[in-house]
Amino acid sequence: MSTITAAAPPVNSPRRVLLASLIGTTIEFFDFYIYATAAVLVFPHLFFPESSDQAALLQSLATFAVAFIARPVGSAVFGHFGDRIGRKATLVAALLTMGLSTVAIGLLPTHAQIGLWAPALLALCRFGQGLGLGGEWGGAVLLATGNAPPGKRAWYGMFPQLGAPIGFLLSAGIFLLLGRCL
Numbered sequence: 001m002s003t004i005t006a007a008a009p010p011v012n013s014p015r016r017v018l019l020a021s022l023i024g025t026t027i028e029f030f031d032f033y034i035y036a037t038a039a040v041l042v043f044p045h046l047f048f049p050e051s052s053d054q055a056a057l058l059q060s061l062a063t064f065a066v067a068f069i070a071r072p073v074g075s076a077v078f079g080h081f082g083d084r085i086g087r088k089a090t091l092v093a094a095l096l097t098m099g100l101s102t103v104a105i106g107l108l109p110t111h112a113q114i115g116l117w118a119p120a121l122l123a124l125c126r127f128g129q130g131l132g133l134g135g136e137w138g139g140a141v142l143l144a145t146g147n148a149p150p151g152k153r154a155w156y157g158m159f160p161q162l163g164a165p166i167g168f169l170l171s172a173g174i175f176l177l178l179g180r181c182l
Contacts, residue, residue, distance in 0.1 A: 017147040018159050021140035024095055025163025026170070028136045031102045031129060032067065033171035039064040041175075046110045047119045063123045070130025078135025087143045091136060098132025101125045137163075 012020075043063070044056035051059060074094070082090040105125045111118045140160040148156035 012147070014147045014149055014152075014156065018144055018156050021144040022159040022163055022166075024091060024136055025140050025160045026166045027095065027163075028098050028133045029164045029167025030170050031098055031167075032133055033168050034174065035067075035102070035105065035126070035129065036064055037171060037175050043122070047122055049111050059119065063119065063126050066123050066126040067130030067133065070127045071134035074131035074134025075138045076134075077131065078139055082135075082139050082142070087139050087146075091139045091143065094132045094135035094139060096132075098129055098136065101128030101132060104128070 039060045040057065043060040044051075044053070047063075048056035048059045074097075078090045078094050081093075102125075105122065108121055108125065109118055137160065140163070141157055144160050145153045145157040
């Protein structure tokens with residue numbers, strides 16, 4: 001009689017989890033900061049052209065604020081599902097939420113094309129970005145610290161936090177390149 005043993009699922013190394021949480025958070029904040037820069041430089045003219053320059057800027061920044069309202073909601077929603085179905089699946093869902101929202105912003109028609117629907121859709125996409133960032137950031141920290149070797153929990157918990165400044169530098173670099181090339 002032969003016995004068949006099931007192979008254990010591969011376990012990710014702590015370093016691989018650490019790198020994934022750093023990269024995921026960097027991508028999330030890159031998207032977040034790209035929007036912040038575009039909200040000041042580009043979006044007032046595309047989505048709020050009928051307003052004065054100052055009012056258009058304030059309206060554009062209000063769409064930026066929508067994501068800050070959505071972040072705690074995303075943290076609660078993705079945290080709940082992370083506890084139920086697992087952190088990896090919810091991190092992927094959070095990254096997809098942010099990524100799809102960002103792509104949708106890039107594809108949005110302007111105010112000249114669809115009128116007031118343009119800023120409304122922009123705010124909706126921005127809410128999606130906030131949901132994604134709220135879910136990803138907390139989940140990345142939990143995943144990194146939960147997979148840290150003994151005595152390294154704080155060190156591993158630091159890496160997802162580094163995603164914010166790295167994302168900022170990358171987004172500023174992109175706008176710098178675009179400004180020089182265009």
